[in-house]
Amino acid sequence: MKRIVVFSLVVFIILAIVWCIVEWPVIGLSIAVGSVFMIGIYDLLQKKHTILRNFPVLGHIRFLSEMIAPELHQYFVESDTDGKPIDRNHRSYVYQRAKKENETHPFGTELNVESDDYKWMSHSIYPAPKLNEAPRVIIGGKACKQPYSASLFNISAMSFGALGKNAVKALNIGAREGGFYHNTGEGGISDYHLQGGDVVYQLGTGYFGSRNEDGTFSSKKFKVQAGKSEVKMIEIKISQGAKPGHGGVLPAAKNNQEIANIRGVKPNTTVLSPPGHSAFSNPTELMQFISDLRDLSGGKPIGFKLCVGNKTEFIEICEAMKRTGVKPDFITVDGAEGGTGAAPIDFSNYVGMPWESALLFVVDTLRDFGFKEEIKVITATKIITSFDIFKALCLGADLCNSARGMMLALGCIQALxxxxxxxxxxxxxxxxxxxxxLVVSEKWKRVKNYHEEILNDFLELMAASGCSETSQLSREFIYRREKAISWESYQ
Ligand SMILES: Cc1cc2nc3c(=O)[nH]c(=O)nc-3n(C[C@H](O)[C@H](O)[C@H](O)COP(=O)(O)O)c2cc1C
Structure with missing residues (x-):
């Protein structure tokens, strides 16, 4: 905002001077030359910016351009396949489905189908009839007393705080009307999450909503939160792709009374989410924690979310499942290229396993242990189009979440x-x-529409592949250029 105000002010001053020159050439020119001279003197004397000291006056062009570079780039330079992290084609896909308008693409693909990372699915000469409704997935293993029937596509974890209240409300109403779930993110359950949509309560390392004063987990408070009728499942957040192994800080300035109440912390204090959990420190304790949460929640599905790092640690968790007999009902796999409200750049760029490899590794490890049937695999990370859902399911996921796709449906313009x-x-x-x-009464419809349309598109893809059940989907359907992907090489 500040950038736009400054830019507008500069443009206004320049126009005013031009007008003066046209109306009163002598006075106008004097003002113009005088201003330029003053700016030049200021640039030479200031010590903060080398460019301005070395190139007085002219150096400002660089700063002005930088101010509006993202907007200029997006509006005038970016092609349909450009734009990061989500390219324009994908963003448009969401906008069109969310508004239920113009769902076709003219003139053929713009993708480079010969590039190494291009992937495609095989269709059948004998397409299956398109299903009328997307199948649902039952989440809940043997120990679960309240299994949950989930949609194939849901709202990934994003806290109130990272998103504003209108956004959270619109997401939840969209979830209610569309019949899918809404993950609270680690910031606790706010009233905005309780608009009637199904809720997955996420427990991060700060245990917000379920914490003692010293930041440790409070089973008493958890029981109250998990007992809410809207809460259908509980997800322990071990890590998130955009910043695995990094905690979070809620600065005192942001920690107002409302946020403090929701999170169960003291207002106006700085609150830390440590990088790791205090409730467990090894796989056996994690299984115990899962078992405790299951009991405290009255048998609701309990799972955990992670971005894979050290593979041995995940294998050790599976060994602990075997040893203790306790299993999570679901595991959510996030990729290193996952989104965030805010994260240190090196954590976003260089920490954690990318999505595809991580999903394959988790699915294969669960299959090796014989757990894949009982433990459902949920996955998020750039699941934006129906092909992304199709691919995720072929790789072995049971259902998908989307964070940034849902933000786009709400009207996000990727302003970064x-x-x-x-x-x-x-x-x-x-x-x-x-x-x-952001008008809630309008935007919840976009969220609902996006969900409805992407699943409709998915059913069309499934029919084209010749499959009439998701259990028929397999890695055989996904190709990279001429060869079926060598999945071995991903591990
Ligand atoms: C604004 C924002 C806030 C997020 N907050 C959380 C969070 O509280 N807990 C969490 O596990 N993941 C969080 N995430 C990560 C997403 O839930 C998701 O795993 C990741 O962005 C990958 O999905 P996507 O590619 O659809 O965005 C957040 C992502 C965004 C964009």
Missing amino acids: KCNTNNCPAGVATNKKYLMNG
């Missing part, structure tokens, strides 16, 4: 400002004047 509280689309901000632009 989630970490500044200045999201122009009113999604990832708590500033009132920005949030007010």
Whole structure:
């Protein structure tokens, strides 16, 4: 916002000077030359910016361009296949489905189908009839007393705080109307999550909503949260792809009374989410924690989310399942290229296993242990189109989550400002004047539409592949260029 104000001000001053020159050439020119001279003197005397000292006046062009570079790039330079982390084609896919408009693409693919990372699915000469409704997935192993019937596509974890209240409300109403779940993210359950949609309560290392004053896990408070009728499943967040092994900080300035109440912390204090859990420190203790949460929640499905790092640690968790007989009901696999509100750049860029390899590793390890039937695999990371769902299911996932896809459905324009509280689309901000632009009564429909349309597209792909059940989907359907992907090489 500040950038836009400064830029507009500069443009206004320049126009005013041009107008003066046209109307009163002598006075106008004097003002113009005087201003340039003053700016030049200031640039030479200031010590902060080398470019301005070395190139007085002219150096400002660079700073002005930098100010609006992301917008200029997106509006004028970016092609349909450009744009990071989500390219324009994918963003448009969501916008069109969310608005239920123009779902076709003209003139053929723009993708480079000869590139090494191009993937495609095989269709059948004998397509299956398209299903009328997307199949649902029952989550809940033998120890679960309240299994949950989940949609194939759901809202991934994003906390109130990372998203504004209108965004959270619209997501939850969309989930209610569309029949899918909404993961709270690690920031606890707010009233905005309780609009009637199914909720997955996420427990991060800060145990928000279920913590003692010293930040440890409180079983008493957890029982209250997990007992809420909207809460259908509980997810222990071990790690998240965009910042695995990194904790979080809720700064005192952001920790207002409302957030403090939701999270169960003291207002106006800085609150840390440590990198690791205090409730367990080895696989056996993790299994004990899962078993405790299951009892405390009255037998609701309990799972954990992770971005794979050290493979041995995951194998050790599976060994602990075998040894103790306790298993999670689901495991959510996040890829290193997953999204976040804010994360240190090196954690986002270089820590954790990329999505495809991670999903294959988790699925194969569970299969090796004979656990894949009982433990459902949920996955998120750039699941934006129906082909992404199709591919994830072929690789072995049972169902998918989306965070950034759902943000786009809410009107996110990928301004890349989630970490500044200045999201122009009113999604990832708590500033009132920005949030007010996001009208809940309109945007929940977009969320519902996106879910409905992507699953409809998915059913078309499934029919084209010749499959009438998701259990028929396998890695054989996904190809990289001429060869079926050598899945071995991914591990
Ligand atoms: C704004 C934002 C906030 C997020 N907050 C959380 C969180 O609280 N807990 C979590 O496990 N993941 C969080 N994530 C990660 C997502 O749940 C998801 O795993 C990841 O972004 C990959 O999915 P996507 O590619 O569909 O965005 C967040 C992501 C975004 C974009």
